[in-house]
Amino acid sequence: MTYDLFYWPGLPGRGEFVRLVLEAAGADYREMNRVPAEAGGGMAAMSAYLDGEQGPQIPFAPPFLRDGNLVLAQTPVIVAHLGETLGLAPEAPGDRLFARQIATTTADLVAEAHDVHHPVGVGLYYEDQKPEAARRASEFRESRMPKFLGWYEAILKANPAGSTWLVGDRMSYADLGLFQVWQGLRYAFPRRMAVLAPDFLAISDLAERVAGQPRLAAYLASARRQPFNEDGIFRHYPELDGE
Missing domain, CATH: 3.40.30.10 (Glutaredoxin)
Incomplete structure (x- = not known):
């Protein structure tokens, strides 16, 4: 297939x-x-x-x-x-539904990260909405980022199978989504993430485990892995970052 x-x-x-x-x-x-x-x-x-x-x-x-x-x-x-x-999902029906919930919430976070640099309209350039973006970025950094990351961290620590993965005892697509978000936030908000990262060590450890999976390590080192850039969702505008 x-x-x-x-x-x-x-x-x-x-x-x-x-x-x-x-x-x-x-x-x-x-x-x-x-x-x-x-x-x-x-x-x-x-x-x-x-x-x-x-x-x-x-x-x-x-x-x-x-x-x-x-x-x-x-x-x-x-x-x-x-x-x-x-084969990248939990087996139990309840765990499968929870993984879907996590993926949907991850999509919410991705949308909020995008709206930091496009708070007024997706059809406008960032340069057309800089004052609004600065205000949105401040709220996202100070409130939304720790709220979302705290939720993931709590899920990891509450997992009955241990804090290795979000759901169950093996990697799932939910973990891959969290990995991408973690990497994206580190790219877009390096100063803020330097402050926040020590409070979310379980997420940081998960991201390292994901990156160390043999297939993913090969992919991340290949030309197929497209780098973050200022045309995507996670964009690094220094004026929108802060501690």
């Missing part, structure tokens, strides 16, 4: 949460923005799905995944489907 991932070229963004699950599972997949148009890829192929030309399962926005005849959008839905299909 080859999965087809549709996302914008040159961005880690929300697509990276999907890539991490695919890479951790050793799954065969294609980045459709890198597939030639004559082979069914490229931006025209993505647009055809978004315009409803490829059937009734119309995605609202990328990322979306083609799994055979199934088309899935929304990052938490995609990663849960992949995790539960590829």
